[in-house]
Amino acid sequence: MTDLEMRAADQDRERVVRQLSEHLATGRLTMPEFDERVSAAYEARTYGALDQLLRDLPREELARPAAASVAATAPRRKRDHGVWASWLATSVIVLFIYLMTSLGSGEAGYFWPMWVIGPWGLLLAIGTAAERLNAPRPTQG
Template identity: 55%
Template structure:
């Protein structure tokens, strides 16, 4: 921990917990953790409230195959999806990649990269994917110029981004389904333009991978909670049925004992009845 890092008792964010969960998932895939250890640590991740609670969970694990064992970062780095202001870099940043070509092949631009103000893509008898879900943006408005000749290009944007489609298709087409969706405040605008001949340019809106993983984990935890609740309900019903069975058995036993007693309306066979006819007869005999 550096001197200027926040104290371990500061509250951790959802993004911090997802960062630690991703390290655990990679450790599981690499065989560094077994499933039981992974489940225990993952449960601890989502229960954690502070940096101090998160740090021990990855202290003995490398991050993304690194040779050194990292602790959770106590500094606040910009995170994809954590606010649009941190993802629009502006200035003189021209982007980490400005073009892509696929001729009878394919290309991908995905992950953490900076989308330039204008990105040119060409696909001939091939296909390409331009994934902006985790990307930074060189400006508040970026242009994706896609040319697809007997091929296809997919543009993937995260929720909240405004999409404008201006391409021309000849025996092909551009996907306009994501147009008209209201943008989030401060979100960038992505303009998809170009030309499609016997091909197509698709536009899809998808959640970032970390968010999808978080939702899957939430659904998994909800299913586990539901299963646990159903198990408790089943045990409670079983216990109630057991008690009802015992009560019914006890009632049956008492009824059976009562049915085995001799019919004695005058209570002649009751040795404790001091006022019955038999006792009165015995007392008269003693008096004589």
């Protein structure tokens, strides 16, 4: 079975309708052409049928299920790495400041870095966990 013979999902149909709307807005399609293609998009059962609706229009490739899940994880991992690296760098800086002021005064004092490190780290952990729970799962094939 080729990719074009695979069954399309509702989100695939919606993606094509959004692309058709953009082409209507830029003047590549007339309103009757747009209406005809939108109706056909909602009736389409396969990627091939959806591809035919966009064949004469400039566009990006339709994302196939396996490719879409892999492509979606790479930017998220880079972003996760960046926000956690920022948190770690800031944590090291505030801890260094706390240690230097404590050594300079000769007493430990109130541990104020917990108000910088704790809430920010907790929010990052919750956000990262929520993204991973909602991430698309790779299909087994």
